[in-house]
Amino acid sequence: MNNTWKDGWILFKRDLRQDRLYLIWNVIFMIYTAIAISMFASPSSRAGWLINPIGDFMMLVMIPFTGFYFSKRSFNYIKEDSYTRMLHYYRTLPIPAITVIKGRVIQLLSALLLNGVFFYPVFYLVTGLSDGPITHIGGLLAFALTWTGYGLLINGVYIFLELLNRGQKYFWISIVGMASMSILTFLIYGLGGNILVFTLEQSGRYSLLSPLMWGSLIIGGVGLAVCCKITLSKLGKRDLI
Numbered sequence: 001m002n003n004t005w006k007d008g009w010i011l012f013k014r015d016l017r018q019d020r021l022y023l024i025w026n027v028i029f030m031i032y033t034a035i036a037i038s039m040f041a042s043p044s045s046r047a048g049w050l051i052n053p054i055g056d057f058m059m060l061v062m063i064p065f066t067g068f069y070f071s072k073r074s075f076n077y078i079k080e081d082s083y084t085r086m087l088h089y090y091r092t093l094p095i096p097a098i099t100v101i102k103g104r105v106i107q108l109l110s111a112l113l114l115n116g117v118f119f120y121p122v123f124y125l126v127t128g129l130s131d132g133p134i135t136h137i138g139g140l141l142a143f144a145l146t147w148t149g150y151g152l153l154i155n156g157v158y159i160f161l162e163l164l165n166r167g168q169k170y171f172w173i174s175i176v177g178m179a180s181m182s183i184l185t186f187l188i189y190g191l192g193g194n195i196l197v198f199t200l201e202q203s204g205r206y207s208l209l210s211p212l213m214w215g216s217l218i219i220g221g222v223g224l225a226v227c228c229k230i231t232l233s234k235l236g237k238r239d240l241i
Helices: 002-018 022-038 053-067 082-092 097-127 137-164 167-190 195-209 211-235
Strands: 041-043 049-051
Touching (some): 002 097, 022 097, 053 137, 053 167, 082 167, 097 211, 137 167, 137 211, 195 211
Antiparallel strands (some): 041 049
């Protein structure tokens, strides 16, 4: 068991070394995304919030990308079916499926940490959250961890899709998922709700004791584990030719 995590770490470091220059674009993209989303959030003179549903949609769609590193593989997955080619290569070595999945989980967790370090502070500074619901570092951490739990859950689904499907199918399923997110966002907004406002208020009110934060992390962690277990059970049987 320990050896598979060690081998997964080796796979992760190998991929990172091959695409280390893409880390620069990763940082730029995270900063740009934080600024773009913050444009849809502005504090009023009474520290209220005027956030339209586009902000919700962008958070739901873009937060899962904090679990990725930019790489040649991620850019070329449609044209070259790069994830399938990777799996075929690993199978010929041979590297067991559980090692591949653990390497992907290590990549996910490290990306969430690195990208989150840039994304959430920039979002905090640009939106002026210090004049809104979040007035201290505990609230900011709670906000970040709440959305990190969501990122864990959705990335579990992405791991399932990228390792068990061809590139074009993965792309179209992702598009359908984004369309579903947009419909959900506008339905919630039409009913008078706002996801971003709710997470901000809960984080500011309860800080690191936020029930929403802990619930999100638990659901996200369990969801990721379930998706990885299902992926593992199917990955060894997948036809890579």
